[in-house]
Amino acid sequence: xxxxxxxxxxxxxxxxxxxxxxxxxxxxxxxxxxxxxxxxxxxxxxxxxxxxxxxxxxxxxxxxxxxxxxxxxxxxxxxxxxxxxxxxxxxxxxxxxxxxxxxxxxxxxxxxxxxxxxxxxxxxxxxxxxxxxxxxxxxxxxxxxxxxxxxxxxxxxxxxxxxxxxxxxxxxxxxxxxxxxxxxxxxxxxxxxxxxxxxxxxxxxxxxxxxxxxxxxxxxxxxxxxxxxxxxxxxxxxxxxxxx
Amino acid sequence: xxxxxxxxxxxxxxxxxxxxxxxxxxxxxxxxxxxxxxxxxxxxxxxxxxxxxxxxxxxxxxxxxxxxxxxxxxxxxxxxxxxxxxxxxxxxxxxxxxxxxxxxxxxxxxxxxxxxxxxxxxxxxxxxxxxxxxxxxxxxxxxxxxxxxxxxxxxxxxxxxxxxxxxxxxxxxxxxxxxxxxxxxxxxxxxxxxxxxxxxxxxxxxxxxxxxxxxxxxxxxxxxxxxxxxxxxxxxxxxxxxxx
Numbered sequence: 001x002x003x004x005x006x007x008x009x010x011x012x013x014x015x016x017x018x019x020x021x022x023x024x025x026x027x028x029x030x031x032x033x034x035x036x037x038x039x040x041x042x043x044x045x046x047x048x049x050x051x052x053x054x055x056x057x058x059x060x061x062x063x064x065x066x067x068x069x070x071x072x073x074x075x076x077x078x079x080x081x082x083x084x085x086x087x088x089x090x091x092x093x094x095x096x097x098x099x100x101x102x103x104x105x106x107x108x109x110x111x112x113x114x115x116x117x118x119x120x121x122x123x124x125x126x127x128x129x130x131x132x133x134x135x136x137x138x139x140x141x142x143x144x145x146x147x148x149x150x151x152x153x154x155x156x157x158x159x160x161x162x163x164x165x166x167x168x169x170x171x172x173x174x175x176x177x178x179x180x181x182x183x184x185x186x187x188x189x190x191x192x193x194x195x196x197x198x199x200x201x202x203x204x205x206x207x208x209x210x211x212x213x214x215x216x217x218x219x220x221x222x223x224x225x226x227x228x229x230x231x232x233x234x235x236x237x238x239x240x241x242x243x244x
Numbered sequence: 245x246x247x248x249x250x251x252x253x254x255x256x257x258x259x260x261x262x263x264x265x266x267x268x269x270x271x272x273x274x275x276x277x278x279x280x281x282x283x284x285x286x287x288x289x290x291x292x293x294x295x296x297x298x299x300x301x302x303x304x305x306x307x308x309x310x311x312x313x314x315x316x317x318x319x320x321x322x323x324x325x326x327x328x329x330x331x332x333x334x335x336x337x338x339x340x341x342x343x344x345x346x347x348x349x350x351x352x353x354x355x356x357x358x359x360x361x362x363x364x365x366x367x368x369x370x371x372x373x374x375x376x377x378x379x380x381x382x383x384x385x386x387x388x389x390x391x392x393x394x395x396x397x398x399x400x401x402x403x404x405x406x407x408x409x410x411x412x413x414x415x416x417x418x419x420x421x422x423x424x425x426x427x428x429x430x431x432x433x434x435x436x437x438x439x440x441x442x443x444x445x446x447x448x449x450x451x452x453x454x455x456x457x458x459x460x461x462x463x464x465x466x467x468x469x470x471x472x473x474x475x476x477x478x479x480x481x482x483x484x485x486x487x488x
Binding site for chain 1: 253254255300302320324329330331332333334362363364365366367369370371482
């Protein structure tokens with residue numbers, strides 16, 4: 001038995017998210033189909049994180065166990081030949097049996113992409129959310145700073161989450177602007193369900209002047225999803241890197 | 245009667261090109277539909293150039309005449325509210341009656357986008373052509389230099405073109421590389437049918453080592469489409485700017 005680690009990119013537009021679900025197209029499902037075609041056996045695959053419906057990836061990671069013996073380059077080529085065009089294997093590695101795509105991860109980095117312009121942009125519309133309100137970056141950066149560090153993120157976690165521990169050390173939130181494009185980059189060892197999009201939704205409200213960075217301590221204390229802002233749309237979010 | 249100039253962006257993936265054709269979706273057709281809905285009259289629109297099926301634009305220009313009196317900002321907003329999401333008006337201007345989107349243009353600039361990597365990239369697949377062969381930029385740049393300037397481009401023009409004059413002053417071809425992305429930028433007052441994609445097709449062959457920059461004079465002299473390379477795919481091509 002060999003454990004193989006994959007680095008993956010995908011356009012999530014057409015998928016119901018990473019996780020395999022009955023009657024729904026998923027990234028995990030497409031990968032397991034390709035692995036089954038290739039190896040002629042059922043091969044479960046484990047991802048570093050379960051990206052939501054419509055969320056993209058440039059650097060998702062996953063692992064699977066197999067009796068098939070292929071070089072890393074051959075795994076990449078064989079899987080890409082079987083996968084649909086909106087999913088790509090960037091790299092394969094033979095890893096130690098102790099490696100686990102989810103539990104071995106030391107950080108995950110997400111990027112949220114915004115077009116902040118009066119009019120929308122057809123060529124980036126699938127991966128960048130159009131916001132025509134003027135966004136005040138200085139206020140957003142103040143809020144990003146207050147959100148960073150170790151906090152209980154219950155107010156930024158989807159209601160009904162089954163994960164017991166909501167204490168997350170949010171390593172950083174960087175907000176960068178180039179022309180009319182704003183990118184927010186967030187990094188942590190783990191994130192709660194919808195946490196990135198809930199933080200971004202709040203930061204957009206701050207940028208518009210509807211909420212203030214001064215409210216953040218109260219929002220944390222409320223331990224209530226309703227205390228923070230709306231959830232930002234899925235299609236602006238990209239899982240860019242998982243570090244081990 | 246007022247003449248209005250529009251600056252347009254579009255994702256050409258779903259269209260049969262700029263030009264209106266029976267039973268086919270076209271950019272011109274969508275714009276004329278929106279103008280008819282808005283003005284309640286038939287309003288023909290003239291583009292700076294007829295982009296082919298599948299070709300995109302960040303800065304196409306067009307003009308139309310109307311009795312409707314709206315401010316430029318209102319034209320933009322009203323048309324964008326009626327247009328599909330893959331077409332956007334970036335800017336409107338009230339122009340002189342002598343202005344003509346095609347004949348007044350002093351230069352058009354196209355960008356051709358290549359991903360030069362072993363594996364394909366799902367997030368850029370609609371606007372960047374994947375080439376896994378190693379491309380030698382130095383040779384491509386030598387060929388680009390030899391192609392620039394005033395030449396008879398019959399060998400780089402679609403066979404059966406009805407335009408009589410094939411003498412074009414190709415202002416420049418710039419080839420830039422950043423990571424695994426190669427962009428080729430071409431500028432001229434006018435281009436012949438498929439000329440950009442035929443030049444790019446030849447440059448890719450040069451980059452692969454299948455053709456040589458030394459052949460260019462013979463190709464020009466041949467006055468024969470078959471003398472140059474294959475036509476590069478449409479989806480890597482973007483009309484980025486029309487200057488007046």
